[in-house]
Amino acid sequence: MNLYSGLINKLIEELESLPGIGSKSAQRLAFHIIGMPEEKVNRIATTMMDARHNVRYCQCCCTLTDKEICPICSSPNRDKTTIMVVETPRDLAAYEKTGRFEGVYHVLHGAISPMLGIGPNDIRLKELISRLQGDVKEVIIATNSSLEGETTAMYISKLVKPTGIKVSRIASGVPVGGDLEYIDEVTLLRALEGRIEL
Ligand code: ZN
Numbered sequence: 001m002n003l004y005s006g007l008i009n010k011l012i013e014e015l016e017s018l019p020g021i022g023s024k025s026a027q028r029l030a031f032h033i034i035g036m037p038e039e040k041v042n043r044i045a046t047t048m049m050d051a052r053h054n055v056r057y058c059q060c061c062c063t064l065t066d067k068e069i070c071p072i073c074s075s076p077n078r079d080k081t082t083i084m085v086v087e088t089p090r091d092l093a094a095y096e097k098t099g100r101f102e103g104v105y106h107v108l109h110g111a112i113s114p115m116l117g118i119g120p121n122d123i124r125l126k127e128l129i130s131r132l133q134g135d136v137k138e139v140i141i142a143t144n145s146s147l148e149g150e151t152t153a154m155y156i157s158k159l160v161k162p163t164g165i166k167v168s169r170i171a172s173g174v175p176v177g178g179d180l181e182y183i184d185e186v187t188l189l190r191a192l193e194g195r196i197e198l
Contacts, residue, residue, distance in 0.1 A: 008030060008034070011030045011033065011034075012026045012027055012030045013026075015029050015030055051066075054066045057107075057109075057124075058070035058073055058107075060073040060104075060131070061073050061083075061104060061105050061106050061107055062106065062107045062108075062109065062124040062127055063089045063092055063105060063107040064089045064107075072092075072096075072104055072105065073104055077102070078102060078103060078104050079102050079103045079104070080103075080104055080134075080135070080136075081103070081135055081136055081137040081138070082102070082103030082104070082136075082137060082138045082140065083103060083104055083105065083106050083128075083131065083136060083138070083139050083140070084101060084103055084104070084105050084106070084139075084140040084142050085105070085106045085108060085128065085139060085140065085141050085142060085143065085156060086105055086106070086107055086108070086142050086143065087107075087108050087109070087110060087111050087143050087144055087149065087152075088107065088108075088109065088110075089107055091107075091142065091144075092105045092107055094185075094188060095142065095188060095192070097185055098185045098188050098189050098192075100189055100192070101192065103138075103140070106124070106127070106128045106131065107124065108123040108124050108125065108128070108143070108152065109123055109124050110122065110123040111123065111143055111144065111146070111148035111149050111151070111152040112148060112151045112152045112155055113147075113148040113151070114151075116148075118148075120155060123152070125155075125156070125159075128156070129159060132160065132163055132165060136165050137165065137166060138165065138166040138167070138168065139156070139160050139165055139166070139167045139168070140168050140169075140170065140192070140195055141153040141156055141157065141167065141168065141169045141170070141198075142170045142191075142192070143156075153169055157169070157198040161198070166197060167197070167198045168195040168196060168197045168198060169195060169196055169198055170191040170192055170194075170195050171190065171191045171192075171193075171194030171195055171196060
């Protein structure tokens, strides 16, 4: 049975297709949007389109940014010789929130997963390797402690070691299977400070 008109249903359906939004939330949001002033709806829609059009990968670290080079990579205060490798921009944000890491990042946009058919060429590894030609003293691998994260860490350490660059892995303390973005800052800092050279 169709409770609402076609357009309302369509809006609910679109919202429901977003991650983390169930049918009840979708209904609530749909009616909220319909009740909002038109210019506010317009602003949200335009912001979404702008972000979609203009956000891209940083040419250096591959995080998402609306500039050629992201603010972290272009900051003169960051130590470019220390690169922390993370899986997602959300992991980067989690470490940035601690305010204690002064190096730069490399965002892989995923992890190697033979089970899902995701190989080394499907994540931003080539870009990392080409960064190692520059002046790099340490690569800190901060991938998740899931099977995929560990596989990726091992793969990267094998790639980096022959270059003579120091390679380390963040310490345990990050729970197994733990998603970095949900772990509190103290735990993240402890994991970073207690990193182990590979
Ligand atoms: Zn960057």
